[in-house]
Each structure stands twice: as C-alpha cells, then as structure tokens.
Amino acid sequence: MAKGKKQKSKAENRKSKVETRSASAAGPIRRVTDKTITPESASSSVKSAKSADSGFVPRIDTLIAGVHFGNPVLTASGTFGYGREFAHLIDLNLLGGIVVKGISAEPMPGNPPPRIYETESGMLNAIGLQNVGARKFLEEKLPFLRTLRTRCIVNVFGYSTEDYVRAIEILNAGDGIDAYELNISCPITRCGGMVYGNDPKLTEEVVAASKRAARFPLFVKLSPNVTDITVLARAAESAGADALTLVNTFVGMAIDIETRTPRVSNVTAGLSGPAIKPVALRMVYQVARAVKIPIVGIGGIATAEDALEYIIAGARAVQVGTANFYAPETSPRVVEGIREYCRRKRTHLSELVGSLRVTDRPVS
Numbered sequence: 001m002a003k004g005k006k007q008k009s010k011a012e013n014r015k016s017k018v019e020t021r022s023a024s025a026a027g028p029i030r031r032v033t034d035k036t037i038t039p040e041s042a043s044s045s046v047k048s049a050k051s052a053d054s055g056f057v058p059r060i061d062t063l064i065a066g067v068h069f070g071n072p073v074l075t076a077s078g079t080f081g082y083g084r085e086f087a088h089l090i091d092l093n094l095l096g097g098i099v100v101k102g103i104s105a106e107p108m109p110g111n112p113p114p115r116i117y118e119t120e121s122g123m124l125n126a127i128g129l130q131n132v133g134a135r136k137f138l139e140e141k142l143p144f145l146r147t148l149r150t151r152c153i154v155n156v157f158g159y160s161t162e163d164y165v166r167a168i169e170i171l172n173a174g175d176g177i178d179a180y181e182l183n184i185s186c187p188i189t190r191c192g193g194m195v196y197g198n199d200p201k202l203t204e205e206v207v208a209a210s211k212r213a214a215r216f217p218l219f220v221k222l223s224p225n226v227t228d229i230t231v232l233a234r235a236a237e238s239a240g241a242d243a244l245t246l247v248n249t250f251v252g253m254a255i256d257i258e259t260r261t262p263r264v265s266n267v268t269a270g271l272s273g274p275a276i277k278p279v280a281l282r283m284v285y286q287v288a289r290a291v292k293i294p295i296v297g298i299g300g301i302a303t304a305e306d307a308l309e310y311i312i313a314g315a316r317a318v319q320v321g322t323a324n325f326y327a328p329e330t331s332p333r334v335v336e337g338i339r340e341y342c343r344r345k346r347t348h349l350s351e352l353v354g355s356l357r358v359t360d361r362p363v364s
Helices: 002-026 039-050 134-146 161-171 200-213 229-238 274-290 304-313 330-345
Strands: 062-064 067-069 073-075 097-103 116-119 122-125 151-156 179-183 218-221 243-246 250-253 268-272 295-298 317-320
Touching: 067 151, 073 330, 097 134, 122 274, 134 151, 134 161, 151 161, 161 179, 161 200, 179 200, 200 218, 200 229, 229 243, 229 274, 243 274, 268 274, 274 295, 274 304, 295 304, 304 317, 304 330, 317 330
Parallel strands: 073 097, 073 317, 097 151, 151 179, 179 218, 218 243, 243 295, 295 317
Antiparallel strands: 062 067, 116 122, 122 268, 250 268
C-alpha cells in the first residue's frame, strides 16, 4: 500500500510540473493596439518599455515616411501575389506589410513560359510583370487588403513617365493603400529600352513626376545593375522619394546545354535568392551612408539573422522575397526571430538600425 501511494504521489507531481510548464509556455495574451504612431510617442514608448518593472519587452515597430509598421518584415513585390493567395497558409496580420505585385495602368499578360528557373542558391524569373491593371486592382484586390491590420504597399511600374503617372492617378482613389513602391527597373520605350533606374537624370524625371501625382508616400525601388548605386539613390532622394527599397533583382541567364536554348523564354531574367545577399547587403550599407531618407533592404532574406544584418547595415525594414515560394511561413518566423534577438540583447529595433561597428574608412 505504501509503495502504491508513493507511485501515485510521483505521478501527480509529474502531472503538476507538465501543467506548470504548459501554462508558462502559453505566455500572456497580447492586445492589438491602434496602428497610428508619431515619432514623439515612439520615443516615449521606447523609454517606458526599457524601464518596465515586469521585464524587458522589446519594441520592433518601425516608422518609414510617416507610415507605421507593427514590425519590420514585409513581403516583396512579385513573390506574394496580391496577398490573399497566402491567406490560407499564414496569418497575414503577423506581417509588417505586404507589397503587392507590380501594377500598371492597364492589364499586362506577362511573358510566355518558361518564366522561372531554379539556380544554385537562387531563382531566375522573367514573369514580365503580369498584372490585372490599376482599376481592377482597386475593384477586386484592394477590398480584401483593407480588412487586414498589415500595411499595404502598391508596387507601380510603366514604360514611360506618363505610364507611371497614369497608374498612380488611378490608384490614388484607393482607400487602404499606405504607400507606393516605384519599380524603376523597367525599359523605356522612347529611349530604346534604356532602364530608368540606370540613369540619374531619368531616375529624377520619373520620381519627380510620380511624387507630384502621388496621394501616398513614395518608396523608390532601386536596380542593382549599375556601376554606383549611391548615385541613383541620391538622384531619387533629390527628386522627392520618401524612402528607398533596394535591391531589385540582378540580370542573369541560364542555358540548357542539351538543346542549346535559354532556360527562360525571355533569354535573360532577374536573379534573386540567397546568392545575391552579400552584394545586396553591401549596397544597402553604402546607400544608408549616402542618403538621409529611410531604406528598406531586400535580397536573399530567409532567416532572422539575414534580416538583422540588413537592419544593422542601415535598413529600417526588410522584404522577404524568394523564400515565400518554398517556405511561406518564412516572414512570420523572421518576425519572431527579430523579437527574440531584441529581447536577448535587451534592445529595441530602432537602436539596431545602422549600428554596424566599423573603423572610419571607405568601403573598398
């Protein structure tokens, strides 16, 4: 009988410990707060959060061009559709923002297949900016995005300055848009295919015209296919850009040696994924030292460590792109990883931005 009582007592103790651990893991219930914030209130909140008696709670929200993001992790244009396509896979409200695929004034059919090819540590794509057009976006896609707490950024492109302005003028009627992202990596019809983002004067032209037309803040997405990206960054800033996102894809190609034909129908395509991260990171670091406006970093981000590298280099937020194709849960995982890092380091996100420790010498 004594032995039976001891066994029962041990079992009850084990059960009690399991229940205690489960309750602890569940953690406190978090309240959803209003999205609006000012720099003054953000600064005050940072101070109060650090001095909280209940333990350190890091702030990982960020403010870019007057737009408040609950966290610094956005999804990159062209990798996340219009957002709804991923609603059955992840909780979209866990994201800082969704950058929808490129929108033009009129619908575009895109390039014929094959349009995507997997490479070593990356992906080539030449979708051809297929989209439903600005009017249909407002009617069919934006209503769903308006139901989310997550910020909505609309990527805009065109093949002439007039194309960009016309698309923006149509989109201005859309309530629920928080900002525009200008894709200036498009060939210009009147200039024989020259890309806006490769020439400082053309960059200034399209950014200035778009800024005059825009109802919402204007982020400008820079091309990495240039000699000195800081020249283009300064041109965009001087023309009125509110923020910069960088980088877009690198031009690459792949060949099937058996048939001696290109792997994608367009012959060349945009390279993205882990392979481009070291180069993209270097460009973010250089641009952060060259301009005063906020930067959003893009290129090969698949982990919280990747994202934190960009933030420490000078980005206030990041975009996850290629990883969405093979691991849709990447962005929420990156958010939690950043939060845990800040908790462990007892620091807030704003204190990490541009905090790289280097000796004062030029980048080689």
